[in-house]
Amino acid sequence: MAARTSMGTGVGGGAGFPSMEGNPLLGSLLELKADALGTYLRAQRRHGDVVRIDVGPPGLRMEMYCVFSAEGAQQVLASEAANFRKDNPFYEEIRESFGNGLLTAQDADYLRQRRLVQPLFTRRRVDGYAGAVAEEAAATLASWARARDGIVDVSDEMMHLALRAVSRILFGADTDATVDVVHRCFPVITEYVLRRGYSPLNSPRSWPTPGNRRAAAATEELYGVCDRIIAERRARGTDGPDGPDGPDGEPGEDLLTLLAGAQGSDGASFDAAELRDQVLIFLLAGHETTATSLAFALHLLGRHPEEQARAREEAVRVLGGRTPEAADLERLPYLTRVLKEAMRLYPAAPVFGRNAVAATEIDGHAVPAGATVILAPWVTHRHPGYWSDPDRFDPDRFTPEAEAGRPRYAWFPFGGGPRACIGQHFSMLESVIALAMLLREYEIETVDTEVPLSAGITLRAMGPMRCRIRPVER
Structure with missing residues (x-):
């Protein structure tokens, strides 16, 4: 592709x-x-x-201002976050399909939701979910013992594990009622959102096109199961004895029960529709992102036996044969580094955008008001200015000393600034526990070394990610 230089609207003397x-x-x-x-x-x-980058035909063309530096990402997400909003067509499509939850809400709606939800995601509260995660990882191990020819698709397996875990934490005893529906409906809806979000011209959702009808049917089924569980939960009160263990090891309340009972200092709470919006966003963000990180961590370790052996040695030495606990997260630094490196190479949100409210300047270049600004962790995480030999898998990039030597936003798989992912501690807790348990029992050898990828709402493998598994010899 040939290049040309286009001078944009000047801002403070910055070049286009x-x-x-x-x-x-x-x-x-x-x-x-x-x-x-x-x-x-x-x-x-x-x-x-x-x-x-210009996209679309004349008259419908969208100009995307792509920012790939760590300093630019920090400006957009943190230091000037108020100037960059989630007003682009892609977020609007997510909002239309998955509701106005924390991922898509803005302004007063977002602040109100964040105040209500934040107490449910304290480190102490999230640590109480470790037991539920470990049980779902144990169920995965049991299924691996029955794997045909010792081959598993780690993409499918980790998607199932993460979906079971987040559904259990959200719904408690109602997990089974949701997993099949989410597994069936989410791909239909996310593909629909992706297609519309990148199209310069869309038909109204109300038109009876085949694509609209398929998406509407999937959305109706997904909304229906969430609404039913919410109604049943409210009908029987806020008692949630079937939820995951609480922070002190006692039976705890599932997240839906806690969301239903959440109240702000002004007495504000979520109504039924708002509860559904939060549940849908937590299901979307809480299982696909973690599943992506786990699947690629296993895929990478299956190609790097020395790093795999080092990770396994740490898991065995720290855990022995016992079930992992939340406190083990700090005792497993190498496993944590493995996951961070997997998230560097394969960030679950590889590309996302914002809309500039006012004209500004980024890295000395003018950005006009109303511009679509694109951030791409996929690119920044491979930037040769921050990462030597950036395509190489090297968990030791994330030692404390190495991290201190890089810009804060050279690595931002959870976003950043005031809208950083509220569930990042849960994601790391779940991923480290699951990875430790899987590696303790099985050696992994990657079969499909090349995997085609798609940058949708989340990063997705478009082909199998098969690995050969062998029980570890004691």
């Missing part, structure tokens, strides 16, 4: 963005549809840390 030249009719739309991750990576390699 370098621009990728695409098809005269469609811009870079076809390149992004064919290989979005590769297109963003090439943009940075060829044109630097700030690049404009």
Whole structure:
């Protein structure tokens, strides 16, 4: 692709963005549809840390201002976060399908929701979910003992494990009623959101097109099971004896019960529709992201036997034969580094966007008011200015000393700033516990070394991620 330079609206003397030249009719739309991750990576390699990419036909064309530096990411997510909003078409499509929960809410709605939800995600509260995670990991191990020919698809397996874990924590005894529905409906809805979010022109959702009808049926089924569980829970009160263990090891309340009972200092609480919105967002963000991190951690370790052996040695030495606990997270630093490196190479949210409220300047380049600003952890996590030999798997990039030597936003798989992921401690807790238990019992050898990827709402494998598993010899 040839390059040209386009001078944008000047802001404080800043220069315009370098621009990728695409098809005269469609811009870079076809390149992004064919290989979005590769297109963003090439943009940075060829044109630097700030690049404009035009998408769509004239008259409907969207100008995307891509920011690939750690300093630019910090500006957008943290230091000038108020100037960059979730007002782009992609977030609007997520909002339409999955509700106005924490991921998509803004302004007063977001602040109110965050105040109500924050007490439910304290470290002490989240640590109480460790037992439920360990039980679901044990169930995965039991299924692996029956694996045909000793081959498992770690993408499917980790998706199932993470979905079971988050559903159990959300719904307690009602887990089985939701897992099958979520597993069946989520792919239909997320594909629909992705297609509409990247299309320059969409038909109204109310039109009876085949795609609209399929998505509407999946949404109705998903909403229906959530609404039923919420209604039943409210009908029997806030007692939740069947939830995961609480912080002191006693039976605790599931997250839905806690959400239903959450009250702000002004007495505000969630109504039934708002509860459903939060549940849907937690299901979306709480299982696909963790599953991605776990699957790629296993996939990478299956290709790097020395690092796998080191991770297993730590798990065996720290845990012995006992069930992991929340306190073990700090005792498993190498396993934590493995997961961080997997999230560097395969961030669950590889690309996301914001909308600039006012004209500003990023890395010395002008960004006009109303611009769509794209951040790409996929690219920043591979930036040669922050990472030596960036495509190499090396968990020791995340020793405390190495982390202290890099910019804060050279690695941001959980976002950052005031809208950083509220569930990041739970994600790390679940991932470390599950990985430790799996590696303690099985050696992993990657079968599918090349896996095609798609950058949807989350990073997804578009082919099998098969690994050969062998019980560890004692």
